[in-house]
Amino acid sequence: MAAPRSADAHADAPQGARLGFGAVAAGLVALVAACFAGLTMGSAGIPVSDVIAELLDGLPGINVDSGLSATQEAIVDKIRLPRVVLGLMVGATLSLSGAAYQGAFRNPLADPYLLGIAAGAGLGATIAITEGLGDGVGIFDPIPLAAFAGGLGAVWIAYAAGHIAGRSPVTLILAGVAVASFLTACQTYVLQANSDVIRDVYQWILGRLATSGWGEPLLLLPYFVITLVVVLRYRRVLDVLAVGDEEAASLGVNPQRVRLIIVVAASLGAAAAVAVSGLIGFVGIIVPHTVRLAFGASNRVVLPLSVLFGAAFMVAADLIARTAMDGAELPIGVVTAFIGAPFFAIVLRTSRRDVW
DSSP states (O other), X not given: OOOOOOHHHHHTSOSSOSOXXXXXXXXXXXXXXXXXXXXXXXXXXXXXXXXXHHHHHTSTTOOOOOOOOHHHHHIIIIIIHHHHHHHHHHHHHHHHHHHHHHHHHTOTTOOTTTTSHHHHHHHHHHHHHHTTOTTOOGGGOHHHHHHHHHHHHHHHHHHHHHHHHOSSXXXXXXXXXXXXHHXXXXXXXXXXXXXXXXHHHHHHHTOOOOOSSSHHHHHHHHHHHHHHHHHHHTHHHHHHHTTOHHHXXXXXXXHHHHHHHHHHHHHHHHHHHHHHHOOOOSHHHHHHXXXXXXXXXXXXXXXXXXXXXXXXXXXXXXXXXXXXXXTOOOOHHHHHHHHHHHHHHHHHHHTTTTTO
């Protein structure tokens, strides 16, 4: 479905709608720096030059001696590289989904879990864990599949309930809150009836970029691509929605249809990200708002830059999670919450002023 294109619609976009070279360069620099930090830092420190040589050696037609031992090669190729790639996609997907939700609902405090994805995924994962279905590896692990189905199911229920009650963004948000509360209560009931798995469930809920090779990145890849293509295609239309549904309709935009497309695409990506990484909070709020404060409020700017900075932020947060404590790994959700909670308070104070 083609996104509406009109001169009037473009004229109504927020100021600073051009994506400048400096902003893209800053995002790419942050992305590259985070990747090399994630590949070189850890309990087994590996020089950047050796990592670059090892990456080049893996390209077709290029033969470079990295000088790494067999153990170091395995650490880079089979442990750190898949984990960094997974972090890139999870961070980019959650950030893009959060920015898309904020644009679609004209709510600066919206995040990817607005319509109950977190609660639905948590319930699905909890049921899978309590039933002892967590013995698979990568794409064959039932827990991510159950979390994915639960997250999408929650969004479908919330959207259907909101559609029945009315088609405004407010009714959809309220429906999401109601569905999330109900599913959280169901999850609590399941945990109370199966107290022996509480630790395993909370390990999943707190989030972790654990990989068993390339299975998890490949599982997330198609959903990431779909979300990226669809949401970025509608970045101009989201600027039009910012003026209000009635004004957008007068400019030739169907607000309900556009909102449905954005919600489906963003929810698909967010549900897939949650399925492979657990519930990692605040990313969908921290990154888009930081981009707005630094580079402007237009979705033509916020959405692409959220992909770059979101990917870099997640890899950096994962690096902190696995290196902050000797001999142990912090849940990545703890790291993002530690950063995100103070930032969320700042957003609350500024959401009526220059952030939006």
